[in-house]
Amino acid sequence: MPRLTVEGVGTFTVPEGKRLVNALEDECAIDQLHACGGIARCTTCRVTFTAGEPARMTKAERDVLAAKGLAGTPGLRLSCQITCDGDLTVQATSRLAGSGRTDAGRRSADAVEPPPDWT
């Protein structure tokens, strides 16, 4: 099983292939935002990688990061578009606490949505 390290929180073991957004919630008990329900629309599920950043990216992630002016920000990725296939280290900076929102967003599906179309 891969290790998912959330800086300042701890290191967790996660099922291989699990969506990062769900692993942050389930295994790490992080109040990770995912306002659009994990369909690459809102960018609130963003995290910043400090190690283990996946090389590949879905077209949906590429497009929404560009549309929001976030493309090219070092390490910044959408956790809803990433699966835990190896050891990862992230900063969880987009969280419910302090956001003013009433909830983190609808639970994301088990599989990446929309179906991955890799860049």
Place this chain on the structure above:
Amino acid sequence: MVTARRRLVWLVALLAYGPVAGHGSVAGAAEADGFVPIFNGTSLDGWEGKGEFWSVADGAIVGQTTAEKPTKGNTFLIWRQGTLDDFELRLRYRLTGGNSGIQYRSKDLGDSVVGGYQGDIEAGTNYSGILYEERGRGILAERGQRVTIAADGTKKTESIGSKEELQKVIKQGDWNDYRIVAQGAKLSHFINDTLMSETIDEQTDKRATEGILALQLHAGPPMKVEFKDIHLKRTRLADGRKKIVLVAGRASHGPGEHEFRAGTRLLEKCLDASGQRLVTVTHTDGWPTDPTAFDNADAILFFADGGGGHPVLQSNHLGQIDALAKRGVGVACLHYAVEVPKEKGGPEFLNWMGGYFEPHWSVNPHWTLAATELAKDHPITRGVKPFTTNDEWYYHMRFKEPADGLVPILSAVPPDATRERPDGPHSNNPVVRAGKGSREVLAWAYDRPGGGRGFGCTGAHFHRNWADDDFRRLMLNALVWTAGLDVPLDGVPSTVSADDLAAHLDDKAPRK
């Protein structure tokens, strides 16, 4: 004649309020080495989990997922008979694929999900033997590490061996022995008698000193895990803490009366919030199903129906508690639980507590306390002022003679009318009838000559009396004292709300 002698003994005691003897050591276990099986090898009795994943085969608990029947999240089989504090657990496991683990001192998060300390088990080579905190702080100690976690969460790590070399001790796909030793803040994991990891968890706002035991079936690829020969030994609490086990009897009487469950839960809540160095465990619905329930107790409270139906008189319980008392475990009984038949239980109660309700000798009228007196300079009466509750205050108990070690804690003068009822096993007798105007002992403390303490109190028929601060403080002080702890100079602090008093009441049909 007997009465005159007894009164003389008590007069001496009232004047002296005898010294407090040292508390004896506590041990106690059902088997010679202290280990008790908590899985019967044939069924999941006492365990609870999702039936589609857990079964028993060939003397082992089997947890299994398949491609057709996966678990979406990690799911757990929870031991429902008790909770763990300080202990040593031994079991054998065999893992075929995937990941599993042994949860301890954990929390039940509902829907067969558990969070807390886990002794990890893995088919791979990374995680077996580590300490993982499920739904918490994640990996706390890797295999080959001794980690000290400070109060602020910072970690100091030292090596206890090579992660790779330690992995070689583990027989992949075969049976292995797993042993977990949890003693206060120190948590040690052994596989095949080799220390894999050790953690000293001093992070007080996040660590757990007690909680449930469970077995894990991990989400992910199909897997199968088997557990057998599961044995638990409870160990005396580390760091000078004491453990009080509260046993509530089954429902009886009308609403607001003999509320054993609500009463013990209330006492537990007060003790837990009191800041005393103790752990409390409450078993409701009679005798605990946990075969190890009393094994590391420092004191046991029975609040239950007594007489011939007293929980300690059933099965082999009398001998079990007698053995614990001889090892110094404190015994306290409240209200009806102070009564046992003279022939069965009477001699033992005299040895454990120094007194009991003896039918045809003791009586059970309802009355309001008058001319209440409390023992002076005894820890149990610290911070307690005389109170005047109306209760079914039994009196004229049978006390041990000679009364060495006995101290009357609470006494009052019953109305003469209570001595005018017809004779009967509980209502009156010639000795009681002749004692009009006499002072009677209603609660007492006992320092056993061989070590250990006992306490009895005849009140608590009415649940509403727990609202009386002085009555409640007396009982809390008594439990703390019976467990061998020092009672605070102002008594054990507590507050209860109307909601607290209404909580855990038995579901009883209103009387017509």
